[in-house]
Amino acid sequence: MINLQNIEKVYRTDTVETLALNKVSLEVAKGEFLSIMGPSGCGKSTLLNIIGLLDEPSKGEIRIDDQKTANLSDKQLAQFRNKKLGFIFQSYHLINDLQVLDNVELPLLYRDTTAKERKQLATEALAKVGLSNRVKHFPSQLSGGQKQRVAIARAIVGRPEIILADEPTGNLDSAMGNEIMDILIQLNQQDGTTIIMVTHDENMAKKTHRLVRLFDGSQVQ
Amino acid sequence: MFKHLFKLIWNKKKQNFLLMSEMLVSFLVIFAVFTLIVYYYNNYKKPIGLDYQNLWVVDYNNTYNPKSTDSLNIFYENLRQTIKSMPQVKEISFCSDNVPFFQNQWTGDVHYKNASPSSDQYTVEDSYKNTLNMKLVEGRWFNKADAVAKTQPVIINEDLKEKLFGTEEAIGKLVGSEANKNDMRVIGVIQGVKAKGDYAPPRAAIYKRTDTGSFHWLGKIMIHVTPDADAAFEGRLYKTLANYMKNSNIEIEHMPNKLKSTNLFYVVPMIVTLIVACFLVINVALGLFGVLWYNINKRRGEIGLRRAIGASGRSVSSQLVYESLILATLSLIIGTFFAVQFPLLNVFSLQASVYIVAMLLSIIFIYLLVLVCSLYPGRQAAGILPAVALHEE
Ligand SMILES: Nc1ncnc2c1ncn2[C@@H]1O[C@H](COP(=O)(O)OP(=O)(O)O)[C@@H](O)[C@H]1O
Ligand SMILES: [Mg+2]
Numbered sequence: 001m002i003n004l005q006n007i008e009k010v011y012r013t014d015t016v017e018t019l020a021l022n023k024v025s026l027e028v029a030k031g032e033f034l035s036i037m038g039p040s041g042c043g044k045s046t047l048l049n050i051i052g053l054l055d056e057p058s059k060g061e062i063r064i065d066d067q068k069t070a071n072l073s074d075k076q077l078a079q080f081r082n083k084k085l086g087f088i089f090q091s092y093h094l095i096n097d098l099q100v101l102d103n104v105e106l107p108l109l110y111r112d113t114t115a116k117e118r119k120q121l122a123t124e125a126l127a128k129v130g131l132s133n134r135v136k137h138f139p140s141q142l143s144g145g146q147k148q149r150v151a152i153a154r155a156i157v158g159r160p161e162i163i164l165a166d167e168p169t170g171n172l173d174s175a176m177g178n179e180i181m182d183i184l185i186q187l188n189q190q191d192g193t194t195i196i197m198v199t200h201d202e203n204m205a206k207k208t209h210r211l212v213r214l215f216d217g218s219q220v221q
Numbered sequence: 222m223f224k225h226l227f228k229l230i231w232n233k234k235k236q237n238f239l240l241m242s243e244m245l246v247s248f249l250v251i252f253a254v255f256t257l258i259v260y261y262y263n264n265y266k267k268p269i270g271l272d273y274q275n276l277w278v279v280d281y282n283n284t285y286n287p288k289s290t291d292s293l294n295i296f297y298e299n300l301r302q303t304i305k306s307m308p309q310v311k312e313i314s315f316c317s318d319n320v321p322f323f324q325n326q327w328t329g330d331v332h333y334k335n336a337s338p339s340s341d342q343y344t345v346e347d348s349y350k351n352t353l354n355m356k357l358v359e360g361r362w363f364n365k366a367d368a369v370a371k372t373q374p375v376i377i378n379e380d381l382k383e384k385l386f387g388t389e390e391a392i393g394k395l396v397g398s399e400a401n402k403n404d405m406r407v408i409g410v411i412q413g414v415k416a417k418g419d420y421a422p423p424r425a426a427i428y429k430r431t432d433t434g435s436f437h438w439l440g441k442i443m444i445h446v447t448p449d450a451d452a453a454f455e456g457r458l459y460k461t462l463a464n465y466m467k468n469s470n471i472e473i474e475h476m477p478n479k480l481k482s483t484n485l486f487y488v489v490p491m492i493v494t495l496i497v498a499c500f501l502v503i504n505v506a507l508g509l510f511g512v513l514w515y516n517i518n519k520r521r522g523e524i525g526l527r528r529a530i531g532a533s534g535r536s537v538s539s540q541l542v543y544e545s546l547i548l549a550t551l552s553l554i555i556g557t558f559f560a561v562q563f564p565l566l567n568v569f570s571l572q573a574s575v576y577i578v579a580m581l582l583s584i585i586f587i588y589l590l591v592l593v594c595s596l597y598p599g600r601q602a603a604g605i606l607p608a609v610a611l612h613e614e
Contacts, residue, residue: 158530
């Protein structure tokens with residue numbers, strides 16, 4: 001499903017050059033739930049961004065569904081992300097000026113859908129994360145756990161095959177973190193969604209199929 | 222997508238209020254400026270109503286006071302013959318002091334039924350029309366036979382005709398110098414003369430024929446000269462006049478120069494207004510640009526997110542441009558509501574078409590301004606790297 005070969009990422013600024021990823025190769029199977037761990041600054045987010053086609057590797061090749069992604073145009077990449085990928089972030093990234101339902105509908109605005117379809121799909125996605133009763137709320141009226149559930153609903157509303165989660169429980173206490181984790185596990189088991197999750201929490205990582213550790217940009221095991 | 226953007230704008234109405242008021246105020250200012258420009262332009266396009274190119278004006282004052290009016294008339298008829306015999310003089314006409322392009326102005330009401338518009342009052346000779354090359358539209362100009370007419374014949378211009386009679390026939394109608402007096406008969410209609418210069422509309426005017434006593438108080442001589450009339454000729458003319466009318470203050474002026482200085486009364490305020498408006502527009506543009514720029518930087522997280530979930534760089538930038546254009550549209554709707562009151566309430570008694578054209582121009586102007594001010598910030602936004610933007614919070 002996802003295939004990374006010898007990925008390198010170098011960040012260059014005027015003064016310093018950071019090797020954020022060093023020869024990372026990774027194969028993720030369809031339906032797999034993979035977690036990535038490692039100390040802060042070791043390149044986890046960078047790796048996830050590259051898998052999510054939000055950033056380009058300096059060297060190496062990524063294939064998703066056996067498709068090379070290196071030569072896709074900006075527009076094609078955007079379409080690719082929209083159809084295949086769902087993103088969940090540590091800081092939720094909800095749009096505060098939009099109600100919960102509108103936040104969840106967002107990805108559908110970038111594909112051909114009618115308002116009715118959008119509303120229906122978003123309502124379903126919110127039901128899946130148990131937030132059917134918060135549809136008209138604004139993000140500021142929600143708890144952290146609820147916000148992250150909205151973000152999950154937004155990530156799954158377009159029925160992507162792959163979900164990329166960057167420390168989804170990082171800002172939450174363990175009870176709320178577990179709730180989120182349960183939802184992700186359920187998505188993986190029931191819908192067969194492939195999930196790659198960055199986490200700091202060993203307990204969360206244990207619940208996944210496989211763990212990849214990074215250290216200073218390199219794979220450790 | 223449109224509904225989505227609208228929602229986004231609506232939910233942020235507090236933040237957008239400032240931007241919208243800025244657009245509203247600039248629309249109203251631009252509307253005022255365009256109204257002025259369109260009004261001036263409309264006036265400018267109208268015919269000036271006379272041929273001023275080779276027209277000179279002699280300003281004099283009658284100092285000759287013989288016992289009999291006949292002697293006075295002979296005195297001035299002799300002067301007329303003397304001047305007319307000069308080869309550079311095509312036509313000459315004595316008239317009242319109020320000449321086009323001069324500050325002097327005589328006004329009075331003209332009455333017809335319930336209408337009594339204020340009107341410029343000129344006293345002129347039979348040769349006046351040809352000296353000024355004025356254009357007769359209907360009826361006829363004065364002739365000698367009018368001296369014995371029972372009812373005083375008058376000629377009005379198109380603007381007075383419209384005010385008195387609307388679309389009705391004017392020729393033959395009786396009008397009054399006072400209400401219900403009906404002491405004058407309209408015998409002709411001439412094209413209006415823009416007596417206040419190129420940028421002001423012709424004013425309603427009525428022309429009366431000189432009578433035997435008029436030379437007591439007439440104060441100007443219009444002279445249509447040939448194109449080769451030069452300074453030497455002007456000197457000769459001056460000497461002739463000064464020798465003939467001893468003790469009178471003689472001044473010769475050229476109509477093209479008078480027109481220029483009359484135009485200045487309109488051009489100068491126009492330029493001042495334009496400069497002020499330019500500063501204002503630049504201010505507004507910078508403000509708009511700044512606010513849009515600031516908004517985009519405040520919304521980096523949102524932009525990163527949109528990129529992640531499927532927006533291309535281009536759709537991010539067009540989204541931001543659309544948002545500004547929607548804001549502009551809302552401001553323009555409110556602005557148009559205010560602007561429309563001017564023709565509806567007839568505030569400055571300008572034609573409605575002036576306001577409407579000015580409104581359309583202002584709307585186009587504001588849209589262009591907003592478009593230009595949001596294109597660059599929009600492009601910047603398209604360049605924001607999603608991975609970086611998403612990382613910042
Ligand atoms: N846009 C960037 N420009 C320069 N350096 C970056 C950028 N993003 C990340 N880095 C650097 O790359 C390394 C890996 O960062 P990151 O992937 O965010 O780490 P993690 O998510 O594991 O904490 C860090 O040293 C970080 O400073
Ligand atoms: Mg990180």
